[in-house]
Amino acid sequence: MNAGEGQHSYVKNSSYQRGVVDVAKPIIEEEIAKKLDVENLSSFHLADYGCSTGHNSFPAIQIIIEAITKKIEQTSSIKVPEFFVFFNDNITNDFNTLFRSGSPEDHYYVIGLPGSFHNRLLPKSFLHFGYSSWSLQWLTEVPKELSDCKSPAWNKGAIFYSGDKKDKVCEAYLNQYAKDLGSFLDARAQELVIGGMLALLIPAAPTFWDPQTEYTLISDLNLMGSCLVDMVNKGIIDEGKVDEFNLPYYFATPEQLKGIIENNNQYSIERLEIINNPGKHTLPSVTGRAAFFRAVHEKLLGDHFGSGIIEELFDRYMKKLSASSLFMNSANDKSLVTLIVLKLKQD
Numbered sequence: 039m040n041a042g043e044g045q046h047s048y049v050k051n052s053s054y055q056r057g058v059v060d061v062a063k064p065i066i067e068e069e070i071a072k073k074l075d076v077e078n079l080s081s082f083h084l085a086d087y088g089c090s091t092g093h094n095s096f097p098a099i100q101i102i103i104e105a106i107t108k109k110i111e112q113t114s115s116i117k118v119p120e121f122f123v124f125f126n127d128n129i130t131n132d133f134n135t136l137f138r139s140g141s142p143e144d145h146y147y148v149i150g151l152p153g154s155f156h157n158r159l160l161p162k163s164f165l166h167f168g169y170s171s172w173s174l175q176w177l178t179e180v181p182k183e184l185s186d187c188k189s190p191a192w193n194k195g196a197i198f199y200s201g202d203k204k205d206k207v208c209e210a211y212l213n214q215y216a217k218d219l220g221s222f223l224d225a226r227a228q229e230l231v232i233g234g235m236l237a238l239l240i241p242a243a244p245t246f247w248d249p250q251t252e253y254t255l256i257s258d259l260n261l262m263g264s265c266l267v268d269m270v271n272k273g274i275i276d277e278g279k280v281d282e283f284n285l286p287y288y289f290a291t292p293e294q295l296k297g298i299i300e301n302n303n304q305y306s307i308e309r310l311e312i313i314n315n316p317g318k319h320t321l322p323s324v325t326g327r328a329a330f331f332r333a334v335h336e337k338l339l340g341d342h343f344g345s346g347i348i349e350e351l352f353d354r355y356m357k358k359l360s361a362s363s364l365f366m367n368s369a370n371d372k373s374l375v376t377l378i379v380l381k382l383k384q385d
Contacts, residue, residue: 058239058315058375059094059171063101066237069309069379070105074167075233076114082106083165085124085229087155087222088173091135095171096144099123102169102237103146121146126155154178156221160229168226171239172375175287178218181210184284195277197263198256198285215288216298227304227382236305236380242312243289244372252372253364258331259285261365265354266343274350275343283342285335292376305380313375324359324366328352 076082084102089095103121110118125136129152140148153159155170156178183189184207191206193199199208226236243254266283269275290298292312299305332352340348359365 058313058377059098059101061313061315062237062239062311062377065309065311065377066101066379067105069235069237070102070167071109073308073381074106074109074235076106076110077116079116079119079166082119082121082167083124083160084121084167084169085126085151085160085165087126087168087170087226088176089125089127089131089136090173091132091139093139095125095136096140098169098171099146100144102167106167122149123147124149124151124160126151126153126159128152128154156218156225158225158228162228163231165226165229166231166234168230168234168236169238170236172241174219174222174238174240175215175289177211177214177286177288178221179214180284180286181214183210185282187281193284194281195267196260197266197280197283198259199288200256200260211288212290212294215290215294219290219295219298220302223299223302223304230382232382232384234382235308238376238378238380239313240295240376240378241289241315242295242374242376243291244374245291245293247372251364252370254371254373255289258327258365261358262331262335262351262355265351265358268354269347269351275347279343285338290376292374295376295378299378299380304383306383307378308381309377309379311377313377315373315375324356327359327365328356331355 084099086095086099103123106121107118110116123146125133125148127133127136131152133150133152136150137148151159155173181191183191184193186192187194189206191210193207196207199205199211202208230236241255243256247254249257263280266275266280270277270280292310296307296310299307332348336348339351343351364370
């Protein structure tokens with residue numbers, strides 16, 4: 039994500055991701071009230087996996103802490119414990135901006151936890167509650183067959199998959215996603231106490247959608263890919279650079295996500311809700327939507343193609359958005375978020 043607090047930063051351009059937090063709030067509160075074990079605790083350990091710069095993370099953590107505190111005060115004889123919150127993201131994350139996003143009135147201890155959440159990060163049987171929002175779509179790597187010209191999944195001239203579930207490119211993405219999500223779940227199963235819980239907000243793709251009358255984040259990303267192809271045709275970018283580049287994430291359908299978790303067999307699914315993300319209504323303009331995508335993708339694109347192409351790429355992207363009535367009407371946006379609450383099973 040773009041660091042800092044400037045015009046193109048993630049902090050200034052993440053309302054799309056923030057929108058789902060308010061919708062998820064009562065669901066998370068209800069699951070904590072009904073199912074989280076809060077007995078015999080002198081301290082409570084939470085983690086946010088994939089926190090980025092904290093603009094959306096701190097409000098979500100506050101919701102969780104308030105729900106836990108309320109349950110303890112209403113149902114338990116113990117004192118409200120001290121809260122320790124571990125904010126995790128990759129080592130290149132802007133942790134300085136993250137810590138500035140907090141408030142001195144937050145009544146909990148804050149700890150930075152750099153590293154990949156696909157690996158173990160905390161001591162065994164240490165964590166009571168884990169949270170992640172808009173992070174688990176990211177892959178550890180792009181499937182290698184996408185850039186192999188001898189593979190049936192070679193993704194020549196494109197940077198993402200089309201959404202056709204029978205497509206070999208999509209199949210390669212799904213296989214990598216299942217592997218990576220499995221690694222995340224395995225790592226958390228070691229860190230969680232028995233009965234510990236996870237609340238995961240994961241951007242999803244609908245099972246069925248018509249790209250002629252509807253769009254999703256997949257459509258947006260393919261539109262960006264078409265801009266890169268246009269720049270190849272103009273001689274601005276080398277064709278081989280586009281053939282080598284594929285975006286490192288996958289939007290699973292809720293059904294796919296449920297199947298992967300059930301196959302993992304370490305958690306019970308306590309709640310699964312499909313949320314029609316209200317954040318999409320916060321980007322009514324072409325410039326707003328382009329700024330959202332730039333905040334997320336600029337470094338990724340710049341590292342591969344060079345920073346010199348960024349301004350023209352997003353200028354072309356905005357022009358294509360402006361030319362499409364489909365993209366300009368937020369009611370056509372069928373992007374979803376899956377909220378899934380998990381509880382670690384007893385051995």
